[in-house]
Amino acid sequence: MASKKKRRLIVRTVILTVMTAAVIYTLYANFTKDSRSKVSAGAMAPDFILEDLNGNQHQLSSYKGKGVFLNFWGTWCKPCEREMPYMNNLYKEYKDQGVEILAVNVGEPEYLVNKFVQKHDLVFPILKDKNKDIMNMYGVFNLPATLLVDPEGKVIKVEEGELTEGKIREMMESIKP
Structure with a gap:
């Protein structure tokens, strides 16, 4: 007992x-969580290499000389879905003006991401962050999150939450070389 x-x-x-x-x-x-390696405006953007849906590798530092609209998103995120058509339309307008969109999907199966891309007919690079390593490196906790990287590689703005078409235009104008 x-x-x-x-x-x-x-x-x-x-x-x-x-x-x-x-x-x-x-x-x-x-x-x-706020003090852990959260990338903020004024810091140099940490370099990374991610693969897109076509198997091509994209290294952030290779976009030096261009403004980069770095967007973290998920297919399940309704605000992300609402801002994607605006991003797509403005990408078509700004890509020849030295502005690039890198849309980083965080941790989702490629099948779901491909289905989403086809549904919205997205033409900008969709990068796969399978293990959320880049998301964590940048200190992103809420989606959607967008970082503006100037042509020298410095983060000039961090924006969490849904963006309007006007806001996206304004942001792209601010990173034009």
């Missing part, structure tokens, strides 16, 4: 310890 009580006490102690550790970690993560 004493053996059962001792085992129960040990199990309860282990469970309590694990739960306490989980609560401490959650509190730590929430209180420090």
Whole structure:
């Protein structure tokens, strides 16, 4: 009988310890998330290489000399879906003026992304961040998120949330070389 009580006490102690550790970690993560490597305006944009849906590699630093509209998005994100047609239309207008859109899909199966791209007839590069490494490197927590990178590679603006067509135009104008 004493053996059962001792085992129960040990199990309860282990469970309590694990739960306490989980609560401490959650509190730590929430209180420090803003200070963890979040890329902000004025910083140089961290370089990365991602593959697009056609298997071509895109390295951010290879766009030096162009303004880059770097957008993080997901197919499930309704605000992302609403802003995509605006981005597509303005890309057609600004791509010959030295502005590039790199739309980084975060962690979704290629099938879903392809279906979304076909549905919206998107013509700008769609990059795959399968493990959300780039999203985490940039400190992006909410989608959609857009960073404007000037022709020298410096982040000049970070915008979270849905963008209107007018706002996207204004942003593209600001990064034109």
